[in-house]
Amino acid sequence: MNAPPPPVEPTVERAPAWVRAIAPYVPGKPIEEVARELHLDPSNIVKLASNENPRGPSPKVVAAIAAAAADASRYPDGSAFALRVALSRALGVAPDRLVFGNGSNDILELVAQAFLKPGDEAVCSKHAFAVYPLATQARGATLVEAPARGYAHDLDAIRAAITPRTRVVFVANPNNPTGTWLPGTAVAAFVASVPRDVVVVLDEAYDEYLDPAERSRSLGWIDRHPNLVVSRTFSKAYGLAALRIGYGVMDPRLADLVNRVRQPFNVNALAQAAAIAALHDPDYVEESAMLNRAGLRQVEAGVARLGCETLPSKGNFVLVRVGDAARVYRALLEQGVIVRPVANYGLPEWLRVTIGLPEENDMFLSALAHALAPAR
Ligand SMILES: Cc1ncc(COP(=O)(O)O)c(C=O)c1O
Numbered sequence: 001m002n003a004p005p006p007p008v009e010p011t012v013e014r015a016p017a018w019v020r021a022i023a024p025y026v027p028g029k030p031i032e033e034v035a036r037e038l039h040l041d042p043s044n045i046v047k048l049a050s051n052e053n054p055r056g057p058s059p060k061v062v063a064a065i066a067a068a069a070a071d072a073s074r075y076p077d078g079s080a081f082a083l084r085v086a087l088s089r090a091l092g093v094a095p096d097r098l099v100f101g102n103g104s105n106d107i108l109e110l111v112a113q114a115f116l117k118p119g120d121e122a123v124c125s126k127h128a129f130a131v132y133p134l135a136t137q138a139r140g141a142t143l144v145e146a147p148a149r150g151y152a153h154d155l156d157a158i159r160a161a162i163t164p165r166t167r168v169v170f171v172a173n174p175n176n177p178t179g180t181w182l183p184g185t186a187v188a189a190f191v192a193s194v195p196r197d198v199v200v201v202l203d204e205a206y207d208e209y210l211d212p213a214e215r216s217r218s219l220g221w222i223d224r225h226p227n228l229v230v231s232r233t234f235s236k237a238y239g240l241a242a243l244r245i246g247y248g249v250m251d252p253r254l255a256d257l258v259n260r261v262r263q264p265f266n267v268n269a270l271a272q273a274a275a276i277a278a279l280h281d282p283d284y285v286e287e288s289a290m291l292n293r294a295g296l297r298q299v300e301a302g303v304a305r306l307g308c309e310t311l312p313s314k315g316n317f318v319l320v321r322v323g324d325a326a327r328v329y330r331a332l333l334e335q336g337v338i339v340r341p342v343a344n345y346g347l348p349e350w351l352r353v354t355i356g357l358p359e360e361n362d363m364f365l366s367a368l369a370h371a372l373a374p375a376r
Contacts, residue, residue: 004295018118018140025134029338038334044313045336046363051176051317053239055291055357057274058284061240067272075307076269082278083272086279087247093219096252099259100267104233104246105207108170109135111229111248114197114262115167116141124170127178128343129203132170143166149309151178151319153345155190162198169194172203173216173274177342177352184217191218191225199254201229205246206315208237209289214314217248229258234271235261236316237285237292238278242277244269270373291317295355302365306372317354322372325351331371337364 012020028049035042057065080100099109108131116122118140120202124132126148136143144166147158153175161333162169171190174181188201192202207216218230226330233246245267249260278284299318319342322328329341329351340352353364 006365016140018137018343022134022137023344026128026344028082029369031338032339034333035335036297037300038336044358045338047338047354048356048360048364049315049338049340050241051236051315052241053236053288053316054241054355054360055284057239057286058278058281060281060284061274061277064273065243065270068273070175071269074269076265076267076272077081078264080272082268082300083267083276086276090279091219091249092223094252095247095272097222097249097255099248099250099255099262100272101231101248101262102266102271103235103241103267104203104231105245105249105277106233106244106262106266107198107258108132108201108203108277109138109170109227110258110262111199111201112136112139112141114258116342118242119165120167121163121165122168122170122183123158123166124172125158125175127151127175127233128170129172129176130344137167148178150180153182153184153360155182159190159193161342162194166198167349168201170201171204174210174314176205176315176317177319177340177345177347177350179313179315179318180296180311181214181314185215187216188217188221189279191221194227196225199227199229200225201231203231205231205233205236207232208285209292209316210314220358222249222251226254229254234275236277237288239284239288240271240278243268243274245271245275259274286346291357292355295358295361297355298358298361300353303368306312307363308368308372311350319350319352320368321350322368324350328368328371329333332364336372337367339364 010206031047061226112135116139120141121144123144128144133143144161146161152179163185229250230247235241311319344350
């Protein structure tokens with residue numbers, strides 16, 4: 001007989017209904033956890049589940065982190081002055097347009113916190129990044145999902161979903177988990193079409209992976225559109241996911257508002273030092289983007305040979321249609337390959353695979369061949 005469920009703690013019952021209704025974020029499984037659960041040697045496990053940079057951080061960054069560690073007893077610079085100066089030069093934007101976050105995830109949360117309250121709406125596309133609903137629901141606001149076109153964002157449908165209740169619109173370009181991308185001209189026209197009292201968050205976490213000619217010019221639109229927030233991250237092509245650092249670029253009046261809801265020390269000192277060093281090593285980012293493009297081609301070709309469909313991706317990951325994704329996910333895990341199921345994105349037949357080093361991609365492809373074999 002099953003034990004009766006434990007009683008609901010009264011404090012929990014008193015939490016706002018919208019908080020209790022949040023479906024928790026499910027991260028990619030850590031290597032150590034898979035090793036423990038499946039009795040595998042961690043050194044034989046490959047993690048292609050969290051869109052991380054497979055190269056590890058640049059050696060210059062590692063040295064900067066080691067040097068900064070000596071000051072770990074001090075609080076970080078809450079205004080991130082040195083990083084602000086370095087990034088403002090690198091991007092060609094005024095320092096007061098930058099807000100730093102504990103990952104760009106923090107920027108998404110801070111914008112939601114600054115602009116959303118119960119009764120408000122935020123809009124995003126179907127299959128868009130999972131943090132948009134989380135950040136919206138945590139403020140008691142409602143997320144409105146516009147239909148996708150194929151699997152990509154449909155900017156017309158997103159525009160049509162904006163109502164007088166809408167305060168924030170999230171657009172991921174490229175989007176995770178689909179890898180779909182919209183050209184700058186289309187995004188610029190969309191931003192111009194949004195009412196000026198609605199914040200448009202353009203999430204460009206994967207921008208550095210695009211071909212240089214395709215990279216976003218959105219920072220140049222902020223003067224014309226003071227309701228635009230562009231978010232970017234050091235987690236992906238810069239290889240700093242563990243340190244949690246990202247940033248938003250926006251009109252200084254918006255930055256001032258967002259800074260009011262920011263924790264005073266939300267970005268730690270090691271992350272600030274690492275980001276400065278990373279900005280001084282642009283070759284690392286370009287090499288990472290090149291390695292990723294070659295890896296994408298390798299995975300796409302290998303998956304095609306196995307008879308599976310992929311979605312064209314502009315990120316450091318690709319969606320692969322495997323049919324019974326829960327079964328194939330498990331079969332890959334048992335072979336020491338961690339990928340990401342995406343049923344929670346309305347994509348139950350697909351798995352999201354992060355592009356790894358060439359040998360990691362090969363490991364995935366041979367594990368996938370095995371995983372698919374019994375079903376054929
Ligand atoms: C589209 C998108 N935006 C934002 C993030 C947040 O990344 P971070 O908080 O590490 O900057 C991610 C992470 O996977 C992402 O895929």
